[in-house]
Amino acid sequence: MMKLLAAILAVLFALPLPAGATAPPGLPADLTSTEVSFRGEGGLELHGSVISPANARAGRPGVVLVHGAGTGTPREKLLAEAVGAARQGLSVLIYDKRSQGYSTTERSYPQLAEDALGAVATLRRQPGVDPAKVGIWGLSEGGWVAPLAATRPSSGIAFVIVVGANALSPLRQQAWAVAAGLRKAGAGGSLVGRAEPNLYRVIADGGLFPEPYHDPEPVLARVRQPVLAIWGVHDLLTPPRETPPLFADALEAGGNRRYTFRFFPQADHAAHLTPDGGVTRLPELAPGYAELVGTWVGEATSGRAPVAQVSGPAPVQAVDSFGVPPTAWWESAAMQVVALVLLLVAFGGYPVVALVRRVRRRDAGVPSVAARVISAGGLVAILGGFAYLFYVIMTGGKLAAPGPMLGDRPVLWLALQAVAVATVAATAVTVATWRRAGTRGERVRLGLLIAGGAVFVPWALYWGLLLP
Numbered sequence: 001m002m003k004l005l006a007a008i009l010a011v012l013f014a015l016p017l018p019a020g021a022t023a024p025p026g027l028p029a030d031l032t033s034t035e036v037s038f039r040g041e042g043g044l045e046l047h048g049s050v051i052s053p054a055n056a057r058a059g060r061p062g063v064v065l066v067h068g069a070g071t072g073t074p075r076e077k078l079l080a081e082a083v084g085a086a087r088q089g090l091s092v093l094i095y096d097k098r099s100q101g102y103s104t105t106e107r108s109y110p111q112l113a114e115d116a117l118g119a120v121a122t123l124r125r126q127p128g129v130d131p132a133k134v135g136i137w138g139l140s141e142g143g144w145v146a147p148l149a150a151t152r153p154s155s156g157i158a159f160v161i162v163v164g165a166n167a168l169s170p171l172r173q174q175a176w177a178v179a180a181g182l183r184k185a186g187a188g189g190s191l192v193g194r195a196e197p198n199l200y201r202v203i204a205d206g207g208l209f210p211e212p213y214h215d216p217e218p219v220l221a222r223v224r225q226p227v228l229a230i231w232g233v234h235d236l237l238t239p240p241r242e243t244p245p246l247f248a249d250a251l252e253a254g255g256n257r258r259y260t261f262r263f264f265p266q267a268d269h270a271a272h273l274t275p276d277g278g279v280t281r282l283p284e285l286a287p288g289y290a291e292l293v294g295t296w297v298g299e300a301t302s303g304r305a306p307v308a309q310v311s312g313p314a315p316v317q318a319v320d321s322f323g324v325p326p327t328a329w330w331e332s333a334a335m336q337v338v339a340l341v342l343l344l345v346a347f348g349g350y351p352v353v354a355l356v357r358r359v360r361r362r363d364a365g366v367p368s369v370a371a372r373v374i375s376a377g378g379l380v381a382i383l384g385g386f387a388y389l390f391y392v393i394m395t396g397g398k399l400a401a402p403g404p405m406l407g408d409r410p411v412l413w414l415a416l417q418a419v420a421v422a423t424v425a426a427t428a429v430t431v432a433t434w435r436r437a438g439t440r441g442e443r444v445r446l447g448l449l450i451a452g453g454a455v456f457v458p459w460a461l462y463w464g465l466l467l468p
Contacts, residue, residue, distance in 0.1 A: 024049050024094070027079070029054075030053065031052065031053060031083060032053075034126070035050075036093070040114060041114030046096060048093050048096065050062075050092070050093050050126055051093075051094065052091040053086055056089070057128070058128045059128070060091055060133070061090050062091040062126065062135070063091075063123075063135045063297065064095075064116055064119040065092060065093070065139075066112070066139065066145050067097045068140030068270075069140060069141040071097070071103050071104070072097055073097040075096050078139070080272070081285070084289065087294075088291065088295075088297075090297060091123065091126055091129050093119050093122065105207070108210075108211070109211055113145050113146075113148040116146065120157060133301040135300070135301075136149055136159075136160055136161070137160075137162070138161070139163045139164060140164045140238070142162070142163075142165075144166065146160055146165075147162070147227075159225050159227070159305070160225050161293065162230070164235055164237065165231075166238050166243055167217060167243045167244075167247045169214055170210075170213075171204050171209060171213060172324050173321070174200065174209075175322070178392070178393050178397050179192050179197070179322075181236065181398055184236075184318070185400040185401065185405075186405050187402045187408060188409070189467075189468055191392070191402070191464060195385075195463050196389070196396075199389050200324055202336050204324075205326065218250075220251055221250050221251070224256060226258040226259070226260075226300040228262070228293070228297075229247055230289065230292075231244065231263050231264070232263075232268045232278065233263055234268055236279070236397065237398070241316075247259075248261070258307060259306075261310040261312075262310075262312050263311070264288070272284060273287075278398065331462065339455060343382055343456060344379070344382065348379060350372075350445060350449055353445055368430065368433070368446070370426040370429040373422055374423055374449050374450075375449060377419045377420070378456055381420045381456075381460065384416050385416050420460045423456060423460075427457075430450055
């Protein structure tokens with residue numbers, strides 16, 4: 001009965017669960033774990049672990065770790081970071097990320113910030129933790145969430161740490177990461193310069209890219225707490241050369257000069273060691289990472305946070321990010337759907353009518369080679385083009401896999417471009433022979449193909465299929 005009451009109180013008041021609850025697997029013997037539950041945004045129950053030194057001193061600082069992108073990410077994903085910080089004398093709360101209301105196409109940074117604030121309130125109530133010395137740490141996407149939580153009135157957050165954070169919008173960051181991955185794989189031309197960014201713009205316009213134009217700079221300008229920002233020199237997901245100056249400018253615009261920026265060599269997006277320039281993430285944190293966190297938190301929570309301090313080797317960023325503005329009306333997701341339907345009807349109608357005529361054993365006349373090229377080529381270019389583009393963005397970033405290359409052009413993309421050119425050429429031939437069609441029905445059928453070919457030209461230009 002007492003155990004049941006303790007569990008109920010844990011849910012209602014975010015108190016620790018009874019001793020003996022399952023600790024995160026792999027926890028070293030010199031650390032202890034206390035299981036907790038708390039309420040996130042909308043009353044969602046979230047579960048976590050508070051990891052502390054076995055001989056933890058009273059009045060110690062604490063920090064809540066906020067995940068990067070991913071739905072339902074388990075707390076164990078941040079165990080290395082939690083262990084590193086706990087061994088520096090901190091109590092660290094890691095928790096399972098929500099999956100409710102969060103997916104590839106749906107998420108809210110304010111919602112995630114409220115979840116993090118529930119964790120902060122829980123950690124502030126833990127025995128031995130000084131509630132005035134509890135901060136927040138955010139990785140990648142968490143680098144947008146943590147500052148947002150810190151700006152909430154009465155958040156109780158004493159300091160902010162971000163790793164691999166961005167001062168760019170999520171859409172610009174993601175478009176850059178995939179384009180950079182393609183360039184790293186040797187790809188160039190219209191696939192990288194036109195098709196990839198346009199696809200992201202249309203996806204965002206269609207509501208399938210969550211929080212695309214979130215602007216982190218005004219949020220950073222409202223952060224009043226000391227800030228520690230860490231980047232790996234070989235960050236392939238955040239533009240590591242562009243972001244830090246924007247971060248500093250935003251903080252200083254709000255009058256906050258209590259920031260420390262640190263770049264770690266041989267480290268990736270999460271400041272873990274990487275043997276191959278950021279592609280592979282090793283389990284180990286960059287040497288000195290945990291010690292920096294421990295020392296800096298001690299300074300920040302005692303009123304001695306460093307002022308405008310930047311150190312470490314220069315980050316590696318091969319290409320600049322690029323603007324990814326919202327679509328104009330004529331290129332919006334709705335117009336893309338309309339164009340796609342028209343093209344599929346125009347190109348698909350030709351073989352469908354031929355099949356119907358054959359089933360009914362009606363004379364279909366002499367088939368036009370050019371018309372067949374328009375129909376087949378248009379369908380291949382449209383369906384194949386989108387299939388390849390979606391494959392590229394799903395596998396892009398870090399180490400893209402665009403397939404066999406010819407120079408700096410993927411062979412598959414070159415093949416699609418050749419099909420697109422053949423479709424346009426066949427349309428021109430069919431226009432010249434349209435009047436000679438044997439029957440009125442055949443002229444209507446070819447006219448629909450020609451109309452599809454006319455729409456196909458600007459469509460293919462927009463998606464880079466008719467560009468170098």
